[in-house]
Amino acid sequence: MDRHNPNEKTDVDTQRLAIAVEKGIDANFIAWAEKFGKNIRYITSSQIRNVYGTVKKIEMSAKRDDFDLTALLMLKPRLAYARARARQREFEDLEKALAAAIDKVSKRGEDQYDRLLRFCQGFEAILAYHRAAGGK
Numbered sequence: 001m002d003r004h005n006p007n008e009k010t011d012v013d014t015q016r017l018a019i020a021v022e023k024g025i026d027a028n029f030i031a032w033a034e035k036f037g038k039n040i041r042y043i044t045s046s047q048i049r050n051v052y053g054t055v056k057k058i059e060m061s062a063k064r065d066d067f068d069l070t071a072l073l074m075l076k077p078r079l080a081y082a083r084a085r086a087r088q089r090e091f092e093d094l095e096k097a098l099a100a101a102i103d104k105v106s107k108r109g110e111d112q113y114d115r116l117l118r119f120c121q122g123f124e125a126i127l128a129y130h131r132a133a134g135g136k
Contacts, residue, residue, distance in 0.1 A: 012039055014096035017122045021104040021115050025122060033122065036097070037129025040090040044136040047086055051075055051098070052127060059120040064113045072102055072116070098123065 013032065020029040054075060058068050079095040101122065105115045127135075 012036065012093045014093055015100055017097045017119070017126070018100035018104045020122045021101045021118045025118055025125070029122065030125060033125040034129045034132075036093075037126050037131075037135070038133040040094050040126075040130055041133040041135045043086065043088060043090050043094060043130070045131075047082060047091065048094070048127065048130075051078060051082065052123065054078075055120055055123055059117070062113065062116055067113065067116055069106060073106060076102055094126075097126075 013036075016029060016032040016036070020026075054071060058071055061068065076099050079098055083091045083095045101119050105112065105119050107115075109115075
């Protein structure tokens with residue numbers, strides 16, 4: 001059983017999801033998502049569920065020319081609040097990764113809908129690896 005030190009500093013790349021949102025999901029992103037999912041395994045599902053539930057609602061109701069950008073942007077303050085409550089280094093990493101990706105989605109442009117879908121898929125990959133690594 002590995003021990004968790006909440007003050008341990010880890011060198012986590014929190015920009016990979018944002019890059020995948022912009023350029024597409026590839027094998028390198030999937031490898032990163034697996035590593036990232038392991039790094040955040042101490043975050044409980046209940047700490048993530050609220051945010052992920054909102055992301056899924058946005059994804060399911062999104063249309064190519066219309067989706068709830070406000071709801072997506074409001075995830076950033078919700079993540080900050082959840083991080084403050086969690087007081088975990090891993091949650092700070094998750095918040096940074098998701099916030100950077102949300103910024104990429106929120107940029108106007110023809111491919112905004114495609115960026116939203118890549119954000120949702122990337123977040124789903126991170127959560128799948130979080131659970132596979134023993135996330136609660």
